[in-house]
Amino acid sequence: MPAADLALLQGAAEAAGEIAKRYFKASPETWDKGAGQGPVTEADLAINRMLKAELLAARPDYGWLSEESEDNAARLDRKRVFIIDPIDGTRAFINGESSFSHALAIAENGKVITAVVHVPMKAQIFTATLGGGARCNGKLVSVSAQAGMSGARVLSRRPDLKPEHWRAPHQMQHHFRPSLAYRLCLVANGRYDAMLTLRPAWEWDVAAGELIVREAGGCVTTAAGDKTCYNNPVPKLAGMVAAPQKLVQNIIAALQPAAKQPIAGLTIPNGE
Numbered sequence: 001m002p003a004a005d006l007a008l009l010q011g012a013a014e015a016a017g018e019i020a021k022r023y024f025k026a027s028p029e030t031w032d033k034g035a036g037q038g039p040v041t042e043a044d045l046a047i048n049r050m051l052k053a054e055l056l057a058a059r060p061d062y063g064w065l066s067e068e069s070e071d072n073a074a075r076l077d078r079k080r081v082f083i084i085d086p087i088d089g090t091r092a093f094i095n096g097e098s099s100f101s102h103a104l105a106i107a108e109n110g111k112v113i114t115a116v117v118h119v120p121m122k123a124q125i126f127t128a129t130l131g132g133g134a135r136c137n138g139k140l141v142s143v144s145a146q147a148g149m150s151g152a153r154v155l156s157r158r159p160d161l162k163p164e165h166w167r168a169p170h171q172m173q174h175h176f177r178p179s180l181a182y183r184l185c186l187v188a189n190g191r192y193d194a195m196l197t198l199r200p201a202w203e204w205d206v207a208a209g210e211l212i213v214r215e216a217g218g219c220v221t222t223a224a225g226d227k228t229c230y231n232n233p234v235p236k237l238a239g240m241v242a243a244p245q246k247l248v249q250n251i252i253a254a255l256q257p258a259a260k261q262p263i264a265g266l267t268i269p270n271g272e
Contacts (some may be wrong), residue, residue, distance in 0.1 A: 002114055002129040005059075009104045009116040010127060012054050016047045016102040017120030020087065024121065025096045039090055044068050047086035047102065055082050055104075062106070065235055067204045073233070080108045081231045085204040089179035098122055103181035105207035107230040115208035117181045126185040126212050134188050134215035143218040146193035147246040149254060155183040156196040165198060165259040184209025187242050188216035194243035194251065198223050198259050203235040210242065219245035224260040225252040 023043035030041045048068035056064060059082075063075030066084040075081050082104070087093050089100035098121035106114040113130040126141075128134040134141050146152050150171040154161070161174055175192060177183050183195045184206065195213075207230055210220045222228060223239025225248075239260070241248050252260075 002132065005106055005114045006116070006127060006129050008055065008058050009106070009114060010118075010125065012051055013102045013104050013116045013118035013125065015054070016051060016086065016104075017118050019043065019047050019050060020093070020100070020102070020120055024093065028094070030094055039094060040068060041087070041090060041094060043093065044087045044090060048084070051084055051086060051104070055084075063231065065204065065231065067202065071235070075231060076233060078231075080106055080113075083107055083112070083204050083207040083230060083235075085181065085202075085208075088181045088205055089177075092178035097178065099177050099179055099182055101179045101182045101185075103179075103204065103208040105211065105230075107207060110229040110231055112207050112211040112230060115211040117185050117208050117212060119179075119182055119185075124185075126188065126209075128212040128215040130211065130215070132215065134212045136185070136189050141189035142216050143187060143213065143244050144190040144193045146244055147250070149247070149250050152193040152243075152247060154194045154196055155186060155192050157199075160196055160198045165256055167254050167256060170254060180205040181209040184213050184220075184242055187218060188212045190216075194241065194247055196223075196241050196251065198239045198255075200236040200238055201240050203230050203232070203237065206237065206240055210240075213242045217244070218242055219248040221248060221252065223252075223255065 028041040028043045063078030063081030085103040088103045093100040102118045104116045105112050115128045117126040126136050152172045154172045155175050186192045187195045220242045
């Protein structure tokens with residue numbers, strides 16, 4: 001089943017990329033979702049409709065969790081659930097930036113077992129199955145060997161690296177990509193050393209990328225250093241750190257206690 005599910009997700013992700021290309025830099029209709037949730041475009045919705053129809057037709061017994069679908073508690077009773085972000089990095093997509101992605105995952109009993117992240121404008125497709133390794137365009141990838149924080153290349157928002165969050169100056173190098181899923185993949189292939197977000201993260205933003213990092217030899221925890229679990233009633237995680245294991249340990253140890261706490265009631269804009 002993992003191989004069949006991976007083929008299903010990869011085909012769906014590639015189809016999502018073809019839809020996105022039709023709208024990219026074509027001034028798609030855009031709305032604000034309100035309540036601080038950020039924008040959504042007609043491309044997000046068209047991709048979501050396609051993915052939901054295709055994936056649930058193939059796996060009708062799976063649950064469904066997507067950024068662009070109304071949530072349904074029925075997913076909580078399903079052994080397996082699709083966790084989907086039709087476009088991760090919607091603001092980047094609207095602005096004509098190429099680093100948006102499509103993030104597709106399947107979780108089983110709270111653990112992600114199959115994942116695909118497609119970055120169509122860069123012709124990159126990252127894939128992983130539990131125990132099967134992580135790949136980019138079919139080639140195995142692995143995380144960097146970075147262990148220390150000094151000089152580590154970290155993908156994050158600038159506010160997460162402010163001095164008040166850290167016990168001492170950290171000397172990490174800041175980098176950014178608008179898609180959390182793509183950030184995780186860039187850690188998986190060793191281009192960057194770590195991904196960090198101290199804000200609560202929606203499951204659809206990070207589920208696929210987490211498995212890809214893990215299968216590339218990396219470690220992933222919440223910002224408090226706890227294990228992750230998916231298909232929660234409120235589909236959020238208390239931040240995330242992804243990197244080689246020793247570097248994750250060092251980052252968690254260096255964070256101020258207050259930085260490790262989830263912020264109650266925080267609404268996360270689309271694509272961070």
